[in-house]
Amino acid sequence: MNKKTKLLAASLTALALFVGTRSNAQSIEKGKLRFGIGLDGLAPVGNFTKTANFGLGLTPRLQYGISNRFALTFTSGIYHFFPKDIYLNSGTQTYKTQWELNVVPVKVGFKAFVTQHIYLGAEGGIGFQVDNGGGDSKYLFSPSVGYASKNWDFSLRYENFSGNGYRNGVIGARIAYGFGL
Structure with a gap:
């Protein structure tokens, strides 16, 4: 991770820890299931850009x-990355190509509420590439900070995506609507 990414991660963690000083009733209930569907915006960082x-x-x-105060999570779905045009020189000709990447993440994790609505989370798992022949997989790890109300989660x-000599990352923002089951 570069210095800017580390600084952002440290700032978000510090903000979540210092926002609240006491713990009240949380946005989760012991023994209850919740289901949410989220829309993610993903900004590549590092070489991925x-x-x-x-x-x-x-x-x-x-x-x-x-x-x-604590919840276990299971997250899946699909990520689609919009490619940049890449120009390759082959002898006397230049070829324009686009690199495609669609990933199906399968992650497990937790949320730990530090105030009634503010939480710290972490997830880990595997991302399966489903285009260009598929078959390639990457390890995923994602620390997060969020705000959850009765129905909304921001x-x-x-x-971080890593594996097969490949390591890149994204900054992600997720907006989700959820409900109890």
């Missing part, structure tokens, strides 16, 4: 409250 402009994701999430995260 050379091949992708931005990405969009659609991510359903199942959440189970293990206490009034979060920011850094998501």
